[in-house]
Amino acid sequence: MVNKFLSILFLALIMTGCESLSTSSDTSCDCAASCPASESTGSIIPKGQDDSSQSCKKFKNKLIIGQAEYTHIKPSGWKMKSRIDSGATTTSIDARDIKGFERDGKKWVRFKLLNRDTKETFEIEKPVSRMVEIKRHGTGKQTRYVVELDLTIGSISERVEVSLTDRSDFTFPVLIGRNFLVDRAVIDVSKKYVAKPAAKKNAD
Numbered sequence: 001m002v003n004k005f006l007s008i009l010f011l012a013l014i015m016t017g018c019e020s021l022s023t024s025s026d027t028s029c030d031c032a033a034s035c036p037a038s039e040s041t042g043s044i045i046p047k048g049q050d051d052s053s054q055s056c057k058k059f060k061n062k063l064i065i066g067q068a069e070y071t072h073i074k075p076s077g078w079k080m081k082s083r084i085d086s087g088a089t090t091t092s093i094d095a096r097d098i099k100g101f102e103r104d105g106k107k108w109v110r111f112k113l114l115n116r117d118t119k120e121t122f123e124i125e126k127p128v129s130r131m132v133e134i135k136r137h138g139t140g141k142q143t144r145y146v147v148e149l150d151l152t153i154g155s156i157s158e159r160v161e162v163s164l165t166d167r168s169d170f171t172f173p174v175l176i177g178r179n180f181l182v183d184r185a186v187i188d189v190s191k192k193y194v195a196k197p198a199a200k201k202n203a204d
Contacts, residue, residue: 066191071174074150076113076122080173088177094167109145154195156184
């Protein structure tokens with residue numbers, strides 16, 4: 001009789017413990033599950049992934065952007081179509097009439113940006129950050145000037161290194177690489193032109 005009583009008591013304790021575990025489970029949004037990311041090369045949401053949770057619009061404080069976005073370029077103030085490419089190390093931009101020169105004993109470069117819609121050009125002079133060699137299939141090595149430019153996509157505004165090259169054969173005048181993306185953006189490859197500018201603060 002005592003053994004039967006102890007067995008019933010033990011079973012009741014187990015059931016109580018299980019019920020307690022089930023009611024204490026975390027029901028908060030699991031951003032890691034709904035917005036998967038790659039820590040090393042920038043974050044990517046695979047095509048077809050359902051981004052249904054509004055509370056997880058940002059994963060680890062990163063802005064969700066599409067595979068193509070508009071980039072605002074300073075100091076020209078122009079908005080250019082950009083291909084988002086987490087496989088590219090450095091951002092590059094379509095530059096014309098690229099000419100290096102010296103100023104105060106330092107390397108500088110003069111180049112022009114082309115507005116493909118209006119055919120206007122905007123000349124910029126910048127100190128050279130470094131030179132890079134790019135290997136491209138069928139064309140051999142290409143040496144490029146790298147400068148720093150202020151770029152804005154949606155609410156992200158950053159000064160990053162940009163390599164200068166003639167991209168007239170490409171659909172997109174700007175290629176956004178990892179140096180702009182890492183720790184800032186999540187790429188949803190199923191979307192395009194979804195980045196929204198930062199909300200303007202009301203003046204006091």
